[in-house]
Amino acid sequence: MTVGQEVVRVNPKYDPLEAADTSTRLQAAMAIGAEADPELVRVLVARCGVEPDFFVRDMLTWALIQLPASVTVPLVVAELDSANAQARSQALHTLSKLKEPATWPAITRQLLHDPDDEVRRAAWRTAVGLVPAGEERQLAAELVTELGRGDRDVQLSLSRALVELGDAAEDALAGAVVSSSVKVQAHARATERLLRDPEANFGALLDEAKRAVALGPQQVHAHR
Template sequence: MTTTADALTDPRSSVRLRAVMALGTAADPADLELLLERCAVDPDLQVREALTWSLVRLPAELTVPRLVEQLHRPEAQARSQALHTLSKIRDASVYPAVADALGDPDPGVARTAWRAAALLAPESERPALARRLARELGSGDRERRLALSRALASLGPEVAGPVLTEAAERRGDAVREHVADTERLLADPDAGSALAVERARREMALGRGKRASG
């Protein structure tokens, strides 16, 4: 007979997904550690989303402290998944722990921390967060830039607008270009896909130019 533990390690993602959904439906606090361990290792995005759903269904007073502890694990996926789940629970008391992850050495974890911090920051912390995020403007690939733009845009024009204006006035062309993209997102939250395509085209054109000049 297949046990839940066996199903969670099955090579078929569909089997693992059914097992996680069953745990989430039962919402038994005794399964908390099992769910957390799978967050650190499961390779399938859909399964990980189900793990987050299952964790959110458990009592927050049990889940939140353990998720915060996960932010110190060596596995980048464990840290990223914990941040993602905390952003779904929306307990603003964990904001200091989330803010500590903004500079995580793993790019994927840092991007998740940006999103989580923007969602969880108390009103009094939002301007400081905007300034912290603005230090990253103009650097990285298009995925990183779009993630940062979305995080800044989610803080709203009243918070992000002045920071973006200052960055555009004081820094170079790459920052000004990134600021312009972010301001488009502020004006139109649905513009993210178009920005990603436009950024890819710019990068391709730049690559062609470099090859031609070289």
């Protein structure tokens, strides 16, 4: 049991955060954020790891970013080492909202390749938002090693992250389109197209790329 969880249980003021009713928990998180008391950081961080509702988790993050970063950041970063995948994922989401450049070193290769889909997706989003100038190409090279992995939603998240890196992603993708893996080729090809047209339908691009790869190198070249 974390310190934050102990605080929630011994202080009745925080009981609404554990209420069965989702709207009650949502209102409680909103109220704590409005109060912006640094003493409440541990409570909010602890709840992020166990809260089942997406909207309540988002409100918990909102509450956290109302508090001084000097208090919030160390506790949120510490959650990145949690054995709880949800805690890692929500901590990453919170860091993406805090936008503190000093937290960049906390976005490790291990997180970028986390076995949990939601953690990886959160790590990609956070990384492209925090990457220091001059390190974009290195990050792109790391991200393309994830091409072809996961379901369509996961693949879309990776493609969007690479699109955010812009020109820095082009060289890394150029190498991936000649991969021996059909899945990697198709995903790289669809991402290249998305780079040129960020508003395009990713699902349609991916299906088209899969067909082109299946038909062979000449068809792939014709669609580039």
